[in-house]
Amino acid sequence: MKGSIFFVLLAAILWGTTGTAQALAPDTAHPIAYGAMRLAFGGSVLFLFVAFQKKLTWANWSYSHLLLAAISMACYQPFFFSAVKLTGIAVGTVVAIGSAPIIAGIIEWAFQKKKPTKYWWSATGLAITGCIFLFLNDSTVTIQPYGIALALGAGLSFALYTLASKQLLETHPPDVVVAVVFTLSAVLLVPLLFFYDLSWLFQVNGIVSSLYIGIVATAIAYIFFVRGLHGIRASTAVTLSLAEPLTATLLGAFFVGEMLTGLTWIGVTFVFLAMVVLGKQPTLGTEK
Known part of the structure; x- marks a missing residue:
């Protein structure tokens, strides 16, 4: 249980760098093309990794869950990066990721008959409250309904990806699941690349940003x-x-030089408390 929480938190920390990576890419990098390249690089590396280890197999897959996970991840990329482009890193990330746990909890409750635990309710409430405070830090933000809608679409996509992947993990190792899902997602997005200018990819910051977000953050x-x-x-x-x-938020403070207000630190504290609450949750199977 504790190890599982650690791995998910480590993943979230790496994801937290994606907005900054996109900001460092050339201005001509369209969000949809950038998201497609993220999957192309990430999926290729993962596929080669499992193929080299001879772990790849096409047997015993739940193709309905595989397709749902792949489509969800393919949709998440343009939704998320477009939302960040329109609303800014803070708002786009907070709305997308902040809405995901609520959606996932509701779907589990409605379709899998898994009633959310008291720990989930408490942690989700704390974390979303914290995200609201993080959002309030940016007084210059302009709320764009279309950007918010895209961020909510990203939240739904991430929730569905997570739920589908959970089912796939019952029959296949984690690295194989990610490799197959992301490779299929990349294939789904490849046709879109023909509609966008990819010259930015041949600039130093373009290729470095794409490689980083594909290999490390994906x-x-x-x-x-x-x-x-x-x-x-x-x-x-x-x-x-x-x-x-x-x-x-913390990257912005310590590496970009953004000033954190009192509201921001309150938000950081709430999110941290949410992680503590989940860390106290009983082992899976004994939750109440």
Whole structure:
């Protein structure tokens, strides 16, 4: 249980760097093309990794869950990066990741008959409250309804990806699940690349940013995430992913030089308390 929480938190920390990585990419990098390249690099590395280890197999897959996970992840990329482009890193990340645990908990409750635990309710409430305080830090933000809608679409996509991946982990190792899902997702997005200018990819900051977000913030991060899913509920894992906006905020403070207000530190404290609450949760199977 504790190890599972650690892996999911580590994944969320790496995801927290994606907004900064996108900001460092050339201005001509369209969000949809950037998201597609993220999956292309990440999926390729993962596929080669499991193929080299001879762990790849096409037997015993639940193809309905595989397709749902792949489509969800393919949709998440343009939704998330477009939302960040329109609303800014803070708002886009907070709305996307902040809505995901609520959606995941509701889906588990409605379709899998898994009533959310008191720990999930408490942690989700604390984390979302913290994210609200993080959001309030940016007084210059302009709320764009379309951008918010895209961020909510990203939250739904992430929740569905997590729930579907949880089912796939019952029959296949974490690295194989991520490799197959992300490779299929990349294939689904490849046709979109023909509609966008990719010249930015040949600039130094373009290729470096793409390689980083594909290999580190995708391939490695999602292996950590699905490995952590083994010992905790999908809704709990999604709540833990709220460490992503926390990471993004702290990176802005310590590496970009952004000033953190008192409201921001209150938000950081709430999100941290949410992680503590989930850390106290009983082992999967004994939750009440």
